Amino acid sequence: MAVLARVPYFQGLSPAELDRIDRRMATTSWPAGTHIFHAGSAAGHLYVVAEGRVKLSQVSATGTETLADILVAGELFGGMGTLGQSAHRHTASALVPTCTLQIDQPTFRELLAEHPGVALRVLDDVAERLARAQDDVGGQVTDTVAQRVATALLRLADKLGNDRGGRGILLEVPLSRSDLAGLARSTPESVSRVMSQWRRDGVIDSGRRWTAILDLSRLEREALGAG
Amino acid sequence: MAVLARVPYFQGLSPAELDRIDRRMATTSWPAGTHIFHAGSAAGHLYVVAEGRVKLSQVSATGTETLADILVAGELFGGMGTLGQSAHRHTASALVPTCTLQIDQPTFRELLAEHPGVALRVLDDVAERLARAQDDVGGQVTDTVAQRVATALLRLADKLGNDRGGRGILLEVPLSRSDLAGLARSTPESVSRVMSQWRRDGVIDSGRRWTAILDLSRLEREALGAG
DNA sequence: CGTAAACTTGAAATATTTCAACAAGCGTGG
DNA sequence: CCACGCTTGTTGAAATATTTCAAGTTTACG
Numbered sequence: 001m002a003v004l005a006r007v008p009y010f011q012g013l014s015p016a017e018l019d020r021i022d023r024r025m026a027t028t029s030w031p032a033g034t035h036i037f038h039a040g041s042a043a044g045h046l047y048v049v050a051e052g053r054v055k056l057s058q059v060s061a062t063g064t065e066t067l068a069d070i071l072v073a074g075e076l077f078g079g080m081g082t083l084g085q086s087a088h089r090h091t092a093s094a095l096v097p098t099c100t101l102q103i104d105q106p107t108f109r110e111l112l113a114e115h116p117g118v119a120l121r122v123l124d125d126v127a128e129r130l131a132r133a134q135d136d137v138g139g140q141v142t143d144t145v146a147q148r149v150a151t152a153l154l155r156l157a158d159k160l161g162n163d164r165g166g167r168g169i170l171l172e173v174p175l176s177r178s179d180l181a182g183l184a185r186s187t188p189e190s191v192s193r194v195m196s197q198w199r200r201d202g203v204i205d206s207g208r209r210w211t212a213i214l215d216l217s218r219l220e221r222e223a224l225g226a227g
Numbered sequence: 228m229a230v231l232a233r234v235p236y237f238q239g240l241s242p243a244e245l246d247r248i249d250r251r252m253a254t255t256s257w258p259a260g261t262h263i264f265h266a267g268s269a270a271g272h273l274y275v276v277a278e279g280r281v282k283l284s285q286v287s288a289t290g291t292e293t294l295a296d297i298l299v300a301g302e303l304f305g306g307m308g309t310l311g312q313s314a315h316r317h318t319a320s321a322l323v324p325t326c327t328l329q330i331d332q333p334t335f336r337e338l339l340a341e342h343p344g345v346a347l348r349v350l351d352d353v354a355e356r357l358a359r360a361q362d363d364v365g366g367q368v369t370d371t372v373a374q375r376v377a378t379a380l381l382r383l384a385d386k387l388g389n390d391r392g393g394r395g396i397l398l399e400v401p402l403s404r405s406d407l408a409g410l411a412r413s414t415p416e417s418v419s420r421v422m423s424q425w426r427r428d429g430v431i432d433s434g435r436r437w438t439a440i441l442d443l444s445r446l447e448r449e450a451l452g453a454g
Numbered sequence: 455c456g457t458a459a460a461c462t463t464g465a466a467a468t469a470t471t472t473c474a475a476c477a478a479g480c481g482t483g484g
Numbered sequence: 485c486c487a488c489g490c491t492t493g494t495t496g497a498a499a500t501a502t503t504t505c506a507a508g509t510t511t512a513c514g
Contacts, residue, residue, distance in 0.1 A: 060369075061451075068361070089358060112350070113343035119350065120336060126353050131316060133360035134285075134295070142287075142412065145470070177493060185369065187471060192494055208479065208492075224288075372502070404461065414503060419462055435460075435511065 003027070003050040004101065008074045009121045021111060025101045030094035036078075039091045043079035045102045052098025053160065053173070056090045057182070065091065066182030070173065072159055076125060079105070095173065145186045146194045150223035152183035153204070157213055168205075168214040175211055198222075230254070230277040231328065235301045236348045248338060252328045257321035263305075266318045270306035272329045279325025280387065280400070283317045284409070292318065293409030297400065299387055303352060306332070322400065372413045373421045377450035379410035380431070384440050395432075395441040402438055425449075 004010055004022050013021070027050070030036060036047065039059040047054075054071040068090055071077055079088060103111070112119040143151070153171075161169040177188035177195075184191060198204045203215045203222075213219055231237055231249050240248070254277070257263060263274065266286040274281075281298040295317055298304055306315060330338070339346040370378075380398075388396040404415040404422075411418060425431045430442045430449075440446055 089361070109347060112347060116340035116343060116346065119343065119346045120339060123339070123346065123350050123353065126350065126357055130353055130357040130360060133357060133364060134316070136364050137360060137412075185364075188493080189472080189495085190470060193470095196494070415461080416463085416504080417502060420502095423462070 003099065006073070007048050007050070007101070009048070009076070009118050009125070011121075012117065013115070017115070021115075024107050024111065025103045028100050028102060030098045030100065032094055032096050032098075034094045036092040036094060036100065037088050039088055041088055043086060043088045043105075045078060045104050046076065046108050047078035047092075048101045049073050049075050049077070050099040050101050053095040054098055054100070055093050055095045057093075058089070059091055067179040068182070070095065070156065070160065076122065078102070145184065145190045147223055147225070148184035148186060149180060149191055149194050150219050152180060153211070153213060154219060154223055156183075157216075161213070164212075168212045169216065171211040171213070172209070173211075174209045230326065233300070234275050234277070234328070236275070236303070236345050236352070238348075239344065240342070244342070248342075251334050251338065252330045255327050255329060257325045257327065259321055259323050259325075261321045263319040263321060263327065264315050266315050268315055270313060270315045270332075272305060272331050273303065273335050274305035274319070275328045276300050276302050276304070277326040277328050280322040281325055281327070282320050282322045284320075285316070286318055294406040295409070297322065297383065297387065303349065305329070372411065372417045374450055374452070375411040375413060376407060376418055376421050377446050379407060380438070380440060381446060381450055383410075384443075388440070391439075395439045396443065398438040398440070399436070400438075401436045 004018055004025070010018060010021065030052070036054065037043075039057075049071050051073055054075075054077060055067065056069045056071060056077060057065045058068045059065050077090075077092060112122065156171055156173070156175070157169045160173060161171050163169050177191050180195075181188045181191045195204065195206060198219075199206070201215075201218075203213075203218050205212045205214060231245055231252070237245060237248065257279070263281065264270075266284075276298050278300055281302075281304060283295045283298060283304060284292045285295045286292050304317075304319060339349065383398055383400070383402070384396045387400060388398050390396050404418050407422075408415045408418045422431065422433065425446075426433065428442075428445075430440075430445050432439045432441060
C-alpha cells in the first residue's frame with residue numbers, strides 16, 4: 001500500500017481511494033532471475049513494477065530471446081495489450097529482487113472507469129510510449145550500428161544510470177553484448193567493435209556486469225550522426 | 228454528427244450523449260493535398276478521421292519527409308501525444324478530400340473523464356498501436372528489404388485494399404517508390420528492385436497511382452522469410 | 455508533343471554480418 | 485586458494501546485402 005502510493009498512476013488519490021484500489025491488487029515478490037511470465041502465455045493480468053528491475057525480452061519465431069527493455073519502479077507492463085490483447089508478446093523476468101503489483105484485466109478496467117484521473121494518466125503513459133516507439137522505428141534502419149548502440153545506451157543511462165559526478169554515469173546492470181545487440185538490433189560482434197572503439201577513445205568503459213558512460217556529450221553526438 | 232456515430236470510439240453511446248459530444252467537436256473539410264498540421268507545430272488539438280485518407284509523414288532532421296502511415300476513417304491522430312505532448316511529431320496532410328473531427332486537448336480530457344467507456348476504447352486503440360509499433364521495431368533491422376516491403380504492402384492492403392476477388396487486392400493510393408521506401412525504411416531504388424522482381428514473378432502489379440497484390444499468400448511468405 | 459518527374463536498371467562503394475579463431479573473466483570444485 | 489573449463493567478449497577476414505551514384509526509360513501533364 002505504501003508501494004501503491006508511489007506508483008505515478010495513483011498519485012493524487014485520497015488514502016481512502018488508495019485503500020480501495022489496494023484491496024483489488026495483489027503484491028508479489030520475485031527473487032532475482034525469476035520469470036514473471038512467458039511470451040505467448042495468456043495475459044490475464046496487468047503488472048506495475050513496485051520495486052526492482054524487470055527485464056522484458058522479445059522471443060523470436062526461432063526461439064531466440066532479445067532484450068526489449070528494462071523497466072523500473074512505476075512502469076506498467078504485462079499486457080498493455082491486456083487492454084484487449086489476449087497473449088503476452090514479451091517474456092518478463094526479474095533482473096534483481098523485484099516486487100510487483102498485479103491486477104486482473106476486468107478489475108483494472110473497472111478501476112479505470114471509476115477513476116477517470118487514473119485512466120488519463122495511464123493513457124498519457126501509453127501514448128508517450130507509443131511516441132517513443134514510433135521514434136525508434138524512425139531511426140532504426142537509417143542509422144548506423146554505432147548510432148543505434150549509442151541511442152540504446154543513452155536510453156538505459158537515462159532510466160537506470162547512477163550519476164557519479166565527474167566520473168561519468170554508471171549502469172550497474174549485467175548487460176551482455178547480446179543484450180545490447182538486441183536493443184540496438186544488431187549482432188554481438190558489431191556491438192563489440194563499436195564499444196571497443198569507444199573504450200579506446202575514452203567514451204565509455206565496461207566490465208562484465210557494468211557499463212560506464214564517461215563522455216556523455218560525445219555519446220549524444222554519436223547517437224545523432226557520426227560525431 | 229452522423230459522422231460521429233460512425234467513429235468506433237463513440238460506439239454504443241446514446242444519441243443524447245453523442246449530441247453533447249458533437250457540440251464540443253469541430254468538423255473540418257480538407258481538399259486533397261492540404262496540410263492539416265506540420266511536424267513541430269503546437270499540438271493543441273486531437274483529430275479523428277471522419278472521411279477520406281490522411282497521410283502522416285515523419286520529417287527527419289535534414290528535412291526529408293518520409294511516409295509513416297496512412298489513416299482511414301475512425302483513426303485518431305494529431306497528438307496521441309496530445310495526451311501530454313506539446314508538439315506534433317508528424318506532418319499530416321489529406322491524401323484525398325477528407326473530413327476530420329477535432330477537439331482541443333482540455334475538452335478531450337474532460338470528455339474522457341465523463342465517458343469512461345470512451346476512455347477505455349481510446350486506451351485500447353492506443354495500446355494496440357503501441358503493440359504494433361513494438362512489433363515493427365522488432366523486425367526492422369533483422370529483416371531484409373524484401374521482407375520489410377512485403378510487410379508494408381500487407382499492412383496497407385489490410386487497411387485500404389479493395390479485394391477484387393480472384394484478381395487480387397487493389398490499393399488505389401498514389402504510392403510512390405519513395406513513399407514505400409519510407410514505410411520499409413529503405414531507398415526508392417531498393418524498393419524498385421524488389422517490386423520489379425515481384426512483378427516478373429506475378430506477385431504484384433503496379434502503375435503510378437495504384438498497386439495490386441495478385442498473390443497474397445506469396446507476399447505473406449515473403450514477409451516472413453525469403454519465401 | 456515536349457518536358458519534368460518518377461521509375462528502372464547497372465555497377466561500384468560501403469556497412470554490416472557471418473564465420474572463425476583466440477583471449478579473458480568468472481565460478482566451481484578440488 | 486588456485487586451476488580448470490565454460491561462457492562471454494574480442495578481433496580479423498571473407499561474404500553479403502544494401503546503398504549510392506549514374507545513366508537511360510517511361511509516364512503523366514501542361
